[in-house]
Amino acid sequence: MQKTITRIHDFKLPTAILGACLLEDHNQMVAACMDGIYRVDLSTKSHQRIAEHDSYASSAVFLPEARMFVTGGYDGKLKWFSAQDNALVREQQVHSFWSWDLALSADGRWLASVTGQYLAGDYKYAPAKETEPSVKILDASDGRVAYSLPHTPSVQSVVFSHDSQWVAAGNLMGQVRVWDVATGAQVGGFESKDFTSWGIIKSHCYLGGIFAMEFTPDNQELIVCGMGDMRDPMAGNGKQLWQRWNWKESKL
Amino acid sequence: MVRRQDCGSPEHQAHRRLFLQGSMAAGVASVASFNGLFSIPTLAQETKKQGKKCILLWLCGAPSQFETWDPKPGTITGGPFGSIATSLPGIRISSLMPRCATIMDKLAVIRSMSTEPSEHFQGIDVLTRGEAPRPPFTRPILGSVVAEQLGQLDSPVPQFVLLDPCPEGNEFKSFKAGNWAGWLGAEYGPVRSGGEYAIPDLLRPESLAQVDHEDREALRNFLSRKYQNEQRSQAAAGYNAAFDRVRGLMSCAPLFDLDTLPAADRERYGPGAFAQHALQARHLIENGSTFVMVANGMPWDNHVFQHEMHQMLVPEMDNVLFQLVTDLEQRGMLEDTLVIAMGEFGRTPWLNEARGRDHYSKAWSMAMAGGGIRGGVVVGNTDPMGFEVTENAIDNRRLFATIFKTLGIDGNEQYDLPDLPTFHRVEGNVQPIEELLIG
Known part of the structure; x- marks a missing residue:
């Protein structure tokens, strides 16, 4: 098509x-x-x-x-x-730090908001562990928090499947986790290292990650996008990059 | 104190010849000795007794004043982070700096830095040396001046240490490859360590007995000094100086090993390379170094995703400055140890299309503590959007005059060579920022 x-x-x-x-x-x-x-x-x-x-x-x-x-x-x-x-x-x-992104399920029932501050987690600046749940699923009608789900900060993008069954969240490190909306159980995930740059030239830290996602119409795959690898993240010279992942057959 | 020198020594005449020939390359200058350029004034001798020292947290790449010391929340230029109250009534800083907010009474903040260069190399040059270049002579970097003026030359511990794990750094890389000690001579350049620059092979191999090691060194020393004296060999003298330095480094090898630092201290400072090396800087200062410069490449140059990077960099710097000042105070060292946190300029009030902030030298901020600097003072001001300094503009000369004054180094020292321009440690006869000086 x-x-x-x-x-x-x-x-x-x-x-x-x-x-x-x-x-x-x-x-x-x-x-x-x-x-x-x-x-x-x-x-x-x-x-x-x-x-x-x-x-x-x-x-x-x-x-x-x-x-x-x-x-x-x-x-x-x-x-x-x-x-x-x-x-x-x-x-x-909903969060003590930014709501980076917000999504609505196709049936209009659920909202998902993602957060997370990038803080130094080790000598080479891998992200520190989250200090609050990075993903929250809320009842869209009254704001009640149904699930608080873990991820590694910063979680920058979130999307529901077209049948409202799954919710996926992607982060700075190119890691995507997928949960069952009905139970809050993680059902899949994958990691693509192609979206994140560790600065060699100017800075020893990370920049990039997955900026946006969309399930394919059959919900079997996820299309993710962001910036491709850069030797110097500060130069902002990463090329637009899209990838398509079978999230059910991948592991995180 | 103004002291005019016109020494006319053969060494200086040689340099003058090179100067006139226009052939003094940076590499030559870096190994040449200009020890006589500034004599050690009485004031500095007195300060040496007091043991004044300095840690420079070099925020290379240039941090944003809006996300640190001069927030403008709610304005179009302000960015996404708010401001928070501090221990100084009426003074607010970025919400990314909650720890420094509690010790603002110990910090001096200049919100009205206004300097000329807005490109990195030139900015680094001016903000580490205090002055724009006057080729072919290279002005020594702050650390070299402090090491020469206040350092203990007979100490085995290096007097000027650069801790920077990043082998690259763009313009900072170029700068690092240049001549740091300038006319003071290479012996006042830094010993570099950190990350990939861990100093290797500082420990005596186990296969070599201590007595054998000492015997070998005694023989090498006897023969080379004999050759040096009989042949009047500068090269042999240089080798001997290098061996002396290595021997000193071997004796203090644990100072350069992060693993020797207490785990609780390492956790307090934070896991990042910059934080760990800031702790190492404190350790080096405690153990005899006079000037330690802590850098981590050029991470603050956030032309892209300014806020996504500063959300990590500023909290690390906030905690590091808090821990350093607190530690030094608890150890009774803050009075004699100047801590400086600054970059080479600030960042634009506006965001570019990549949501980054670009270079901005017209109005920016930096902070100091200890070493005779009065805490709880905020110097200068900027307009509501942060475009212009509106009160008490401070340039690099006044900043360096203040730093030298508080360290007990005469900023007005000058040096004359016949037929050549006069150099001053701080040019322009500018005055230090008196409100920042204790007594």
Whole structure:
């Protein structure tokens, strides 16, 4: 199956967009930006800053049944807003560090938010172990935490399978773990060392990791993306890299 | 103290000849001896008795002032991290530095550093030597000056140690390959250790008995000194100096072995190379070194993902500075040991497209503690967005005048060669930052 992507909108917001979601009619967008949360009318190309986090807003998802959108932020909070009037409905401190990414299950029932601060863990700066659960699965309707799941910081991306059965989270070190949403049990995982660079030239530390993921339509494989290897991470000269993994047959 | 020198010694005349021929390469200068350039002033002799020492936490690559000492939370330039209150009323620093926040009464922070170079090599040059180059003479790096002025030359422990495990470092690598001791001569250059630069073969092989080792050295020493004296051989003298240095290093080999440090101390400082070497720096200072420079390549140059890197680098630096200052105070050494934490400049208020901060030398921050520096002082200020210094701009000269003053080294020392420009230890007759000096 070949899909063609065509650009139909092109506009800028005042600061960088770290995450976004389309609302019900697909003519409205919520953008999580470095200076707050923007509501964008794609048809008129107008935007309005409607709210903020105590730090960068990092992600946004739309709950169609509840007609709400939820944003995550580098303040570690999730915020629920009414899609009708942008009113704040609920605010919840989920992590003590950043919410790097936020995902909504396809059935609209679950939210997953990932966190983790990269701190020195050894002489050569492998990441230290987590100080709080890196992955949280929440009931999207009321914010109740269903599962707190372990991973190695920093956990930078999260995604649900299309049947809402699995949730996968990827980190700085290119490690992906997959859990069963119904039980919280880890059911798979893999490690790709191609996304993470240990600085040889300027710095002895790590940069990169898995920035985004998506299950294939049959949920059997995961497509992961990030920056390819760099001898000098500070130069930012890594090439865009995509990989496809059979997560059920891989081990972590 | 101003002292004009015009020694006219044969050695200096030789250097003058080279100067006039324009042929004094850096390598030549690095091994040439210019011991007579600055005499040791009375003030420094007095300080030597007091045992002033210095640890430079060299944050190479240039840390962001916004994520350290001069946070601007809630502004477009401020970045994602907040600020926290400190032990100084009204003073807030980055939320990434909770440990230093508790000892701000012991720290001196300059928020108004404003310097010229905004490229690494030139910035490193100016912020480690105190002045831009005046070729062909190479100004000695701070550590070499302190080692020469305050060091114990008869000590087996190296007086100037560089702890840096990173063999690369981009511009810092180039800088490291250059001439550090400048006109002071190579004997005031650093002994380098750390990581891959662990000093090998410092221990006598077990197969060689101590008495045999001493006999061999006595024979080698007798023959080479005889040759040196009879032939007036500079080369033999150089070899003998090298052997003396190796013998000194062998006698203090455990100082360079991280594994000899207490496990509890190693855990307190943190696992990273920079933290471990900061602890080693304290150990070296306790055991006779005069100046230890701790670096880890050039990790602060975060043109890409500034906040993703600073979230790791700043907490490590925060803990290291806290542990060092606390340890030195508990050991009664803080009064005589100056701790400096700085890079070669700061970082831009704005983010680039890679969410990094680029080089910025117009308004940046650094910190010091101990060694006669008054704690609980914040010098200068910047505008609400951090673009400009708004109060009490401090350049490299005033910073070095302050460092030398507090270490008891005369910043106004000068040296004249006939027909050549006059050099001063700190050029421009600038004054130290008085509010930072105790007594």
